[in-house]
Amino acid sequence: MSDDFPLGLLFSLLFLLICLSAFFSSSETGMMSINRYRLSHQANSGEPAAKRVVSLLARPDRLIGVILIGNNFVNNLAASIATIIAIHFFGDVSGPAISTALLTVTVLIFAEVTPKTYAAVKPERIAYPASFVLGPLLKLLYPLVWLVNVISNGLLRILGVKSIEGGGDNLTRDELRTVVHEAGTLIPQRHQSMLLSILDLENVTVNDIMVPRHEVVGIDLDDELEDILAQIRTSQHTRLPVFKGDINNIIGMLHLRNAARFLSRDEVTKAAIVQEAREPYFIPESTPLHTQLLNFQKQKRRIGIVVDEYGDVEGLVTLEDILEEIVGEFxxxxxxxxxxxxxxxxxxxxxxxxxxxxxxxxxxxxxxxxxxxxxxxxxxxxxxxxxxxxxxxxxxxxxxxxxxxxxxxxxxxxxxxxxxxxx
CATH class of the missing domain: 3.30.465.10 (Uridine Diphospho-n-acetylenolpyruvylglucosamine Reductase; domain 3)
Structure with missing residues (x-):
């Protein structure tokens, strides 16, 4: 039979088939190894090749099916041609065995290990060009791919795999933390710390960062008016809680910017102080920081009074306290x-x-x-x-x-x- 085909043509076909085998092998590894998050970013940015790869990865069963159909076809055809060539040189007895050994080593080195290793290291260089071929090939071989997928997906359901849709790339909080840690020099250390702190906000409550009750500085209306005015003029805080007798009896929060309205008067009264105080904003002590950060934004507030389940004041927390959990101490x-x-x-x-x-x-x-x-x-x-x-x-x-x-x-x-x- 080898006399029917020139040896030069057979060797050329064998070389072409090994190259095609390398293409399918590298395509499989490149498609499966590509960074899904970088791929999604590039696809959302309008990169055509990235969009094609995303489309192919949306149904990994079909993608793997067309790759393996092509790979097995060219490998089997390569084995047949290699056997014909070996029989021509070594005879009918030893030819098949020699062709099997030589082709196995050749395919292993040039069509498996080398291309797959390169694809694992440089997946985008393989996946993007391969999408030009695999997309049309999938349409051409769709009936055969569909038949293979029906059988293989049925076996997967028996093994407990109910969905073969792609896109299961959502990260948990711990996985996202690992991504930030492994970003290395791509994300400055300072920014890494801030991102990790944001992830930790859900695990910290206002009770963890509040100024405790015994350290709260406020205006007690039971004090002498002169003492209250002296406290306002010398205070290092911009907002002071106003209470009567006990901090549990909070009347409001006084912004010292508003204190200028009554300090400029000839006669200042405690009623004038109360009038300038804003209604207090109370926060349950178990509120997570990420929730409270949003609440501050919605309520247009910068400070809140932390209370326990009985309504007793535990302390106070400010917007700056939460921001310090993200960016570090001021x-x-x-x-x-x-x-x-x-x-x-x-x-x-x-x-x-x-x-x-x-x-x-x-x-x-x-x-x-x-x-x-x-x-x-x-x-x-x-x-x-x-x-x-x-x-x-x-x-x-x-x-x-x-x-x-x-x-x-x-x-x-x-x-x-x-x-x-x-x-």
Whole structure:
């Protein structure tokens, strides 16, 4: 039979078939390895090749079907031609065995490993040009592809696969976090931190970042008028809660910009102060930060009073507090943090009992638990399960704590350091 076809033609056909096999192999890997998010971006930007690839990937069963039909066809035809050539040179007995061995090595190197490796490394260089061929080929071979898909999809349903539609590329929060981490130099470190902080907003409530009740600075209408006016003139805050006798009796929030209206009068009264105060905005303590950020935007507010389930005031939270969770501490708050944490010469830290645990973790890179008490004092009392009569030591996670000062039922100071890790 080899006499019916010139050897030159057979070798040319064999070379062409190996090239086609390499094309189908690389196309399969390139299509499956391409970055779906970059592909979607380019398709949305109007890139024609990207749109073709997206269309093909919408039904991966059809795409894989046409690729494998083409690949198996050219491989089987290549095997037949290689056998004819081998029989011509080595005879009917040893020819088929020699052709099988030589063709296997050739296909493995030149039509499988090399093109698939290149496609895995440079998927766009393969997938985009391949879409010019695979699209029309899919239409040409559609009846055969449909038949193959009917059988294979039936087998997949038996195995529990109910849908073979493409597009299942939605990322979970943890997966998106991994994408941000692996972006490397494509996203500056500062921007990575901000993106990760945004993802964490849902896991943090206003109770975690609020200014606690005992630290809230406000105007008590039961004070003398002269003291109130002096407080307004010297206040470092732009908004002050106005209450009567007790902070639970909040009347409103006074913006010091509006204070100029009554401070310029010859006679100032407490009623004038109340008149300029805006109605207070109350926030449940369990509100997630991402929800509260949107609520601030909808309500056109910058500050809210945090209340518990009984309506008692727990503290207050500002828009700036939430923004700090995203962009980091503002420079105006660094000094306040340094007053709570003091580094010692031996590497330990002197920390105030009222220091917020989340602030400690951020400042020192520790991992103290934040799902319980909010302050260092509360964390130590929770682990001791009783109020210490004097100095005591304890360990929370890998952080050791030595209570240094106890005053008025409050742990006011502790020395903390990380315990060395055992290898």
């Amino acid at each position: 420079t105006t708050d660094v000094a306040g943090m340094e007053q709570d944490i003091h580094r010692q010469d031996d590497g330990s830290h002197m920390i105030e009992g009222t220091a917020n645990i989340r602030d400690i973790n951020k400042s020192l890179g520790w991992q103290l638990p934040t799902d319980g008490p909010k302050t260092l004092n509360g964390l130590m009392l929770e682990h001791l399960e009783s109020f210490p009569a004097g100095p005591a030591c304890l360990q929370v996670g890998n952080v050791r704590m030595e209570i240094l000062e106890v005053r008025e039922n409050l742990i006011t100071a502790a020395r903390c350091w990380q315990a060395p890790r055992h290898r």
